[in-house]
Amino acid sequence: MGVQSGTVPTKPNRSPQVLIPYPGPSTDSQTQDVFLYLRPEANGVQVESTILRVVEHCPEYRHNLFLVYLANIPGQFIVDNHLIERYYEVQLAFAVHGKSLLTAQMREAFARQFGEDAEKAPIIGAFEALRKLGLRPDELFDVWVDEKDLLAVHGQTIKRYRGYYIVNYDIPALLHKNNRDTDIAVMIFRTTLGWPFFTELAVEMEAALSSRGLLENKRHPRRLFHYSRGPLHQAVDGWCYLCDTDGGLLGVERTSFAAYLAQHGIGRSELQRLIRRPIVLVPTDQNGTGEAQVVETNVFRYTEGDRYPAALAKLRTILAQYIS
Numbered sequence: 011m012g013v014q015s016g017t018v019p020t021k022p023n024r025s026p027q028v029l030i031p032y033p034g035p036s037t038d039s040q041t042q043d044v045f046l047y048l049r050p051e052a053n054g055v056q057v058e059s060t061i062l063r064v065v066e067h068c069p070e071y072r073h074n075l076f077l078v079y080l081a082n083i084p085g086q087f088i089v090d091n092h093l094i095e096r097y098y099e100v101q102l103a104f105a106v107h108g109k110s111l112l113t114a115q116m117r118e119a120f121a122r123q124f125g126e127d128a129e130k131a132p133i134i135g136a137f138e139a140l141r142k143l144g145l146r147p148d149e150l151f152d153v154w155v156d157e158k159d160l161l162a163v164h165g166q167t168i169k170r171y172r173g174y175y176i177v178n179y180d181i182p183a184l185l186h187k188n189n190r191d192t193d194i195a196v197m198i199f200r201t202t203l204g205w206p207f208f209t210e211l212a213v214e215m216e217a218a219l220s221s222r223g224l225l226e227n228k229r230h231p232r233r234l235f236h237y238s239r240g241p242l243h244q245a246v247d248g249w250c251y252l253c254d255t256d257g258g259l260l261g262v263e264r265t266s267f268a269a270y271l272a273q274h275g276i277g278r279s280e281l282q283r284l285i286r287r288p289i290v291l292v293p294t295d296q297n298g299t300g301e302a303q304v305v306e307t308n309v310f311r312y313t314e315g316d317r318y319p320a321a322l323a324k325l326r327t328i329l330a331q332y333i334s
Contacts, residue, residue: 024087025087025257027081027082028079028080030080030081031254032198033078033079035265035268038202039317040202040317040318041266042202042208042241042244042266042317043199043200044201044237044244045196045197045243045251046199047236047251048234049194057224058195060215060222061197061218061235063218064211065199065211074201074203075200075211076200077197077198078199080198081195082193082194082195082196083195085191087257089188089190091259096249097246099286100165100166101166101178102181102185104177104178105136105137105182106137108138113289114306115164116164116166116306117129119161120168123161123168124175133175134175134176134177135178136179136180136182143174148183150182151180151182151183153171153179155170164308165289165310165311167180204317205240205316208237219234239315241267241317241321242267242288242309242321243310243314244267245268245281248268249262249265261278262285263281267318271322274322289308289309290307290308291304291306291307292307293305293327306332309328
């Protein structure tokens with residue numbers, strides 16, 4: 011494969027180490043640049059080498075699948091540049107402010123799931139929950155509840171636990187786990203084969219990690235690695251983890267999806283506004299009557315799995331955007 015695995019440095023390093031430099035955005039609208047990065051709790055060398063071995067043995071590798079970027083991002087660099095806070099900006103806001111940020115349709119979804127009026131319910135953010143319940147971030151993160159006690163809506167989660175409804179219970183732990191001593195490896199796989207193909211490849215990665223015993227004491231493979239599941243996910247992944255050979259952040263505009271949007275009149279500022287305020291109103295024919303309905307959605311979920319032209323078409327249907 012010609013790729014050195016195990017990018018975690020043996021000595022502290024404040025700057026990213028780029029092993030495979032990013033070649034720049036693709037000009038093919040059918041291309042997807044799928045970011046994959048290892049989470050801090052992963053064993054970097056073993057997990058990374060296992061993932062790369064799966065790719066190496068994939069028949070499409072170097073035909074319709076290419077590794078076009080590989081870098082190690084030191085924890086010190088992540089902390090200094092507030093990359094976790096940037097990546098989870100929306101979820102962090104909900105974890106801090108709790109109920110006050112819930113939109114009308116989020117409150118309706120809450121009532122349907124829990125059978126309780128959101129206005130009267132004890133809905134609190136995750137940080138307030140830590141204080142009220144006397145828990146550490148990892149303890150709150152590891153709390154297991156039945157499916158009936160969990161709601162996922164517009165990219166946020168609400169967990170019912172010990173009399174409270176806790177918004178984005180995982181955020182304090184995510185901030186805690188990403189610190190100066192936790193480096194992450196970041197890769198970009200460029201492919202024209204679409205999301206179903208890469209999803210199947212990710213399943214193979216999970217199976218390989220399991221067979222090597224690397225999922226021991228881990229509830230789900232997604233706690234070891236993340237991969238972008240849509241064009242907007244690619245954009246925010248690039249915004250946070252795409253670096254040049256000098257170790258500087260390249261910016262969201264250097265991602266392939268951002269370059270495609272720019273060609274069609276959607277610039278950097280508009281893209282960043284969508285990333286940072288992703289809850290929008292869009293028309294839909296929910297009832298199959300041909301009569302347009304207006305619904306709230308999260309643009310990340312709205313465009314998940316889309317190729318760039320399809321995602322652009324959906325972005326152009328947005329009627330309004332929540333700015334809070």
